[in-house]
Amino acid sequence: MDLRKLKKVRRKIVQRYDRHYFTAFLQGIYGCRWRRYQWLEIEMGTTCCVRGEQIFYPILVVTLFTSFIFLYMWLEAKNDYASFDEYLYQFTDHWFFWSFFLVVAASVMFSYIMLLMIIGMCLLAEGQQLYLHWCNKIGVLLILSTCIFGFMSVNLLYDEKWKAAEVSLQITAPYVHFFGLCFMVVVSWPIALYFAKLNRRALMEVEDQDWREAYKESRKIMKIRAIQIVSVFSFLVALLLVYVMPLAIHSPCLRENKTLGPKPTFIGHRGAPMLAPENTKMAFEKAIEHGAAGLETDVTLSYDGVPFLMHDTTLKRTTNIHEILPDFSNTHASMFTWETLETLNSGQWFFKSRPFKYMEPLTKEDEEMAKNQSIMTLSNFLKLANKENKLVIFDLYRPPRKHPYRHTWIMRVLEVMIDEVGIKSHLVLWLPGQFRADVQMIAPNYRQVLGKKLPLSDLLRMGIKGLNLGYKDINSKDIKEYEKFGIFTNIYVINEPWLYSLAWCAGVHSVTTNTIQILKNIKRPFFLMTPDEYMRMWILLDFISAFIIMIVFFFHWWREKGWCELAGRNTSPVFPMSGVTDIEENIGEVQQQNKNNENQEEIPVSPSPSDKTTGDYWESLLEMKLENMKMTRSLSTESVIGSNDEDQGNMFPTSISKDTGKGSEEEEVLGMSHCVGEEKGGIFGNEGD
Numbered sequence: 001m002d003l004r005k006l007k008k009v010r011r012k013i014v015q016r017y018d019r020h021y022f023t024a025f026l027q028g029i030y031g032c033r034w035r036r037y038q039w040l041e042i043e044m045g046t047t048c049c050v051r052g053e054q055i056f057y058p059i060l061v062v063t064l065f066t067s068f069i070f071l072y073m074w075l076e077a078k079n080d081y082a083s084f085d086e087y088l089y090q091f092t093d094h095w096f097f098w099s100f101f102l103v104v105a106a107s108v109m110f111s112y113i114m115l116l117m118i119i120g121m122c123l124l125a126e127g128q129q130l131y132l133h134w135c136n137k138i139g140v141l142l143i144l145s146t147c148i149f150g151f152m153s154v155n156l157l158y159d160e161k162w163k164a165a166e167v168s169l170q171i172t173a174p175y176v177h178f179f180g181l182c183f184m185v186v187v188s189w190p191i192a193l194y195f196a197k198l199n200r201r202a203l204m205e206v207e208d209q210d211w212r213e214a215y216k217e218s219r220k221i222m223k224i225r226a227i228q229i230v231s232v233f234s235f236l237v238a239l240l241l242v243y244v245m246p247l248a249i250h251s252p253c254l255r256e257n258k259t260l261g262p263k264p265t266f267i268g269h270r271g272a273p274m275l276a277p278e279n280t281k282m283a284f285e286k287a288i289e290h291g292a293a294g295l296e297t298d299v300t301l302s303y304d305g306v307p308f309l310m311h312d313t314t315l316k317r318t319t320n321i322h323e324i325l326p327d328f329s330n331t332h333a334s335m336f337t338w339e340t341l342e343t344l345n346s347g348q349w350f351f352k353s354r355p356f357k358y359m360e361p362l363t364k365e366d367e368e369m370a371k372n373q374s375i376m377t378l379s380n381f382l383k384l385a386n387k388e389n390k391l392v393i394f395d396l397y398r399p400p401r402k403h404p405y406r407h408t409w410i411m412r413v414l415e416v417m418i419d420e421v422g423i424k425s426h427l428v429l430w431l432p433g434q435f436r437a438d439v440q441m442i443a444p445n446y447r448q449v450l451g452k453k454l455p456l457s458d459l460l461r462m463g464i465k466g467l468n469l470g471y472k473d474i475n476s477k478d479i480k481e482y483e484k485f486g487i488f489t490n491i492y493v494i495n496e497p498w499l500y501s502l503a504w505c506a507g508v509h510s511v512t513t514n515t516i517q518i519l520k521n522i523k524r525p526f527f528l529m530t531p532d533e534y535m536r537m538w539i540l541l542d543f544i545s546a547f548i549i550m551i552v553f554f555f556h557w558w559r560e561k562g563w564c565e566l567a568g569r570n571t572s573p574v575f576p577m578s579g580v581t582d583i584e585e586n587i588g589e590v591q592q593q594n595k596n597n598e599n600q601e602e603i604p605v606s607p608s609p610s611d612k613t614t615g616d617y618w619e620s621l622l623e624m625k626l627e628n629m630k631m632t633r634s635l636s637t638e639s640v641i642g643s644n645d646e647d648q649g650n651m652f653p654t655s656i657s658k659d660t661g662k663g664s665e666e667e668e669v670l671g672m673s674h675c676v677g678e679e680k681g682g683i684f685g686n687e688g689d
Contacts, residue, residue: 023128029115030116032135039129040131053130056132057120059140060116060117061117063144063147064113064114066147067109067113067144068110070110070147070150070151071107071109072172072176076164076172077099078099079496081100082099082273082355082495083493085097086355095317099357109146113140121191124190125194125197160472164470167502170250170251170502171501174249176245177242177249177538180242180245184549185545188552191235192553192556193556194231195231196559198227198228246538252507253501253502253505253527255531264508265294265510265511266293266510266513267292267293267295267296267492267511268284268286268294268512268516269512269513270283270298271284271295271297272292272516273355273356274356274359274360274514275290275360277346277349279318279376280370280374281376282373284381288388290520292516294390294392294429295381295390295392296392296394296512297381298311299378299394299395299396299397299413300333300334300397302337302338302341303403304339306338307377307413308375309381313332315331315341315344316329319345320345321344324344325340332400334397335403338377341375345371346373346375346376347371347374356514378416383421386422386423386424390427391428391429393429393449393490393512396431410432410435425443426445428443428447429446429466429468430443431451431468433451448462448466449467450468451468453467453478464487466488466489466490467490469489471502471503473491474491474503474508475506479507480507489507489509490508490511490512491510491511492512493512494512494519495513497522497526498526504525505525
């Protein structure tokens, strides 16, 4: 017999009669093995996959955790999306929502790795060897490389982001804990199924062998038990880590009742930049309209000594300089005279770039007003704040080299504030650190604000009345300590409600924000509860998840035990094409069946529906065909694959009529074609011509 032809027919038979649609779907996605004959089952006492796959699977696990951390960092960084896009604009000269694109990419990468992990566990549970296709391996390596490159970029450009992520856990850790519990419950299903099937295979091996053979197979059984222990132990360790995660949570929002401080006030960051173009009169008026207690801005000096409001070093992002003076788009903003600056438009870019992803549409009146905004001078800004009795705080940028006011820029600003405007001293929060002692001598009533933390003794010696800190530096203990000595704390830039809630719980006095129209509506901090309430919630969630996981393990153990007991009672073979089960395979019945078959008329073959394990039996029969070609005629297919008329009503004949024509390729190989004589019969029946 042609061995290649035999293999080809075996594949066709397995593919036709042993279909597993769910497993085929999993194998196709995981290893691009859509055909049944391509699958390899895990044999007793062997590992889940070949050595190469064993080496790569830990890489897949590492990539899963790496991509999760990468995704979490970008979700937590939503507070800084606008700043990130603004930073990249300096290099691309094109406004694009890079932050939104990256968070979508991070979500897709994590979902892809998570899908591969779950499919791999399901295949193990189904007893299939793991084979990850090379396309998926390349995708995993690319995702791992992307995440590592992202972490390296964070370290180089914004290493403080790690500290910000740590601060975010004070609010998000309970949600991470809940997500971890849900993930472990989902993973428990394939883990429990895998454990139960290993247990069933070990029991079946013991029941199917006599004691001598069972002793020989004991080492394989020990390997199965070892795999069970390792898999379940690893799962339990991961589950335990998720259960004790809340022990590491220290959030200021976990406090006793009636200990929450007052709600932090708002300082408009460049006005209200989501409602109007930043650093314009309209933006500051909108901030005041929504209840801002103070206004924040950035001050630059023109070439002829006029202080004006501009955050960037150039004018190309927030003005139409590229239309009026395109050759000077990259020139430093302070190198223009005020006569040139006041001709520029500072509102049209707001509608072209749309600097925020989720901006509320403006009314026609506001839109028309925004399009006609121009650069605002410091004097007009101070007059507006003085009139509305609002605090002012600003960054003051030193002019570049060859600028006429390179060394006197602070004195020029003080002249405008004191002589030209005469703003009330208690409204000024002086932030610039250069020549602070001189400023204190000239304007002693200005409240000095520092932009970094220092020991309390140094702050008192310098006469500091307030701290202006980034949200990464939120610390409730430090804030309370500073407050005892009359030092207030302002935190910037806070745009997200969860971060504002954290600042509120920490006792912050004021926050600088872009989203005053959103934060003003918060009536109570998120995740505010007593420690006892959180403890009860934590224990309840852990108990519910543990109960569900126990049910899942018990269910799979019970189901597989039932299959094992059924297999123990039904020890006779099941032949897939006969439609007959429970045949006692002994010589007496075989001989009696032969006699019955000799007296029966020939009838056409009418195979019954295939059994669940059709492919496995055909494979074993084909192997028997190759190894037992010289088997005695008494064990022929006519004798073995018979059926009882009373029980089944369907049988295989002892011979096939010549009028049936030439059989199929499968029938030809299995010896089910035209019969030419009993002397050519084999284990599968009479061989064809």
